[in-house]
Amino acid sequence: MREAVLDAAIRLLDEGGANGLTMRALASSLNVTPMSLYHHVGDRAGLLRALAERVYGEVLLDASAASPDPLVQIKTLLLRYHAAVSRHPQLTLEIFSEADAFAGVVKLITDRLTMLLDRVTAEPILWRDILVDHAHGSGLALISAWGNQERAVLLQEQYQLALERLLAGLAAEEK
Amino acid sequence: MREAVLDAAIRLLDEGGANGLTMRALASSLNVTPMSLYHHVGDRAGLLRALAERVYGEVLLDASAASPDPLVQIKTLLLRYHAAVSRHPQLTLEIFSEADAFAGVVKLITDRLTMLLDRVTAEPILWRDILVDHAHGSGLALISAWGNQERAVLLQEQYQLALERLLAGLAAEEK
DNA sequence: ACCTGAACACCGTTCAAGT
């Protein structure tokens, strides 16, 4: 039942943004009373936290990937994170507006990124913020392309290109 | 009177985010009926549009600055835009969630940026998106530092540093 | 443990009426 609630919630959020995901609309889409939701996901903040864990949680799966090259692992991690952000940009927006945003899963992702960058550059923090901020900005730009599959694919390809430029700039600095 | 409404609105938005800026709270803070606001700024969407024009409008003032060097002008433009975004990150967030976001002023800013980049790189669009997306992500990160003046200043300085790295990477490519 | 209806304190916005 909890999974069904989260499924319906992410759909409402994708389609209607923050205003589309109301407890009452969510309950109604499941043929249930609004108050019933509180037994499965808690209040609206709890619901959003659960959604964030589900969407961003996949990013860290089997992270010590094929290649031992840290630059390749950095690229893989960022491509996955960007994919998660741009798959549900409205969720990202909603998480951002919380004061203690990105507290849980995302902290794990940026920590892993920092560790990898430490092996590649003398300024791991600076580059981590450049790469993460850029991934956020690029992912959020997907909102303006919602429902436009063609443009969405184009933006995804462009992110890959942009990431290569950024990592080239990083690799060009001496360690 | 219109200016007073906008002043109060941006304050509510900064302090309480999207949920803090309600038409009723805004009216109450001005000792006025909610309906009175509709004569000055229209509905909530109109209010946000007016706020966006005011905040982002300053970015384009006297843009053909001191130096004729396009790289310097690019840097100045982005520093100003980032300053506007990070001064009111909650407004940026709210504008982002609109379908046709950044329609007005921001279009002018990115167009000017594209023109300048055209004189410096063979891939102006790619670099425009890198720089704009990064500015957005970095500016939005200010939300987590709200009320923390020390951290806010640090993030501003870090943006300047990050921008220099990015422009160095851009300049390193052959035109 | 899970679900419910009724209620409370909110929203944005429209409308008809006032000056």
Added chain:
DNA sequence: ACCTGAACACCGTTCAAGT
């Protein structure tokens, strides 16, 4: 032109009551 009160159709969440 500007302001108002009342009303409508919504919100999130609490509470007391049911199974």
